[in-house]
Amino acid sequence: MFILKNAGRMGLELYLDLLSQPCRAVYIFAKKNNIPFEFKHVELFKDSILGMKMPAGNNPGHSHEGQHCRGEFGKMNILKKVPALKDGVLTLAESTAILLYLSWKYNTPDHWYPSDTQKRAQVDEYLSWHHTNIRGNAGKALWIKVLIPLFTGQTLPPEKLQEVMDELAISLKQFEEKFLQDKPFIVGSEISLADLMAIVELMQPIGVGCDIFEDRPKLSEWRNQVEEAVGKELFQEAHELILNIKELSNIQIDPQLKEHLAPVLRKMMK
Incomplete structure (x- = not known):
């Protein structure tokens, strides 16, 4: 495949x-x-x-x-x-x-990485911001809802997930107001590497049932435009695994790996 x-x-x-x-x-x-x-x-x-x-x-x-x-x-x-x-x-x-x-x-x-100096600077600006904001927050829902229970056998309380989603909401608000504004894409009318890096992160919580696009029409419209620009078939192909993330629960984890990781993961639970 x-x-x-x-x-x-x-x-x-x-x-x-x-x-x-x-x-x-x-x-x-x-x-x-x-x-x-x-x-x-x-x-x-x-x-x-x-x-x-x-x-x-x-x-x-x-x-x-x-x-x-x-x-x-x-x-x-x-x-x-x-x-x-x-x-x-x-x-x-x-x-x-x-x-x-x-x-x-x-x-x-x-358009992926524009030769125009100002447009390129916008891509660079987003990519610099991305790592400690969208990337720093969007992936946590997967750990809380799937991966930590998978490795530790313990389910985290709902308030822990809510705390993570509240942090992500702050980043999403900044993303809309600073980077999207009223544009179809981060750097104007065409998709760039900035949009691509953003969308793959924001699909991570979707895979575990946290619909961050609901009640955010600007963000939802941007997602639709990114999918269209990439091609819906390719987009779905790339995200097939994350959108079927529950299948991870059937994976047999090496007991030694579980033993090593459990203390580290429990620290993330606090």
């Missing part, structure tokens, strides 16, 4: 798990722009390779030890993180760097 056209010997390889928000951004961008690559499918939870250091708000796209860190991936990427790119001798392990590299190398349409 996830095997794409092989780019050939020493061609572009992308190491991805579509449970991860940044991985989805890279996947959508590459597919939308017809960039040939070999999909190296990393299954973070099934392969028992969830990260050993997880501050609150972190997400399963970051990993530091485990099965995929041995062999091919571990040798290629010492940071032990996905998404990761290998293109000949070049390796990259940060989503923004990967997206920019792909846009430059494959000369993708200008």
